[in-house]
Amino acid sequence: MNLTPLIGILAGPGLGSLIIFIVNILSAAVGHGGWGLIGANTLINISEIFVAFYVFKATQDRLELFTRGALAAIAGLLVGNAVFILVMLISGIQGVQLSGVSLLIYLVQIPILNLIVAVAEAIVTGFVVDYLGKVWPDLIQWFAHTT
Numbered sequence: 001m002n003l004t005p006l007i008g009i010l011a012g013p014g015l016g017s018l019i020i021f022i023v024n025i026l027s028a029a030v031g032h033g034g035w036g037l038i039g040a041n042t043l044i045n046i047s048e049i050f051v052a053f054y055v056f057k058a059t060q061d062r063l064e065l066f067t068r069g070a071l072a073a074i075a076g077l078l079v080g081n082a083v084f085i086l087v088m089l090i091s092g093i094q095g096v097q098l099s100g101v102s103l104l105i106y107l108v109q110i111p112i113l114n115l116i117v118a119v120a121e122a123i124v125t126g127f128v129v130d131y132l133g134k135v136w137p138d139l140i141q142w143f144a145h146t147t
Helices: 004-029 035-058 065-091 100-107 109-135 137-144
Strands: none
Touching (some): 100 109, 109 137
16 A cells, blocks of 8 residues: 555645655665566556546536545546556566466456555545545645646
């Protein structure tokens, strides 16, 4: 749970992309992930940021804040999982002899487990967005009308 969709909702796609790039560099520096994965991790995280921001923005007149935040988080994380699978299918996995459909069958198990965490992250994102909308409504409104 890295709250990437929340970054997208609060910072927008441009600044959110810069934030997540810096976070991935710092994560690699402390041994989480690796230097060789910065590009792939950033690509996956940026897809989550963009989707979450635009889903949140697209639903601004139709849903309450909690629902918008949770829906944006789930949508962003689903797309992030799809991008993850594409990256792994295109690049392959070092030391694994599987490829194509055989590799896809094993890779699909990871997003299924990620979706369990995605539900929890969506609930947390929904509560944070709802709370910020109550205590600092200008923050949510400003980003909803930009980009």
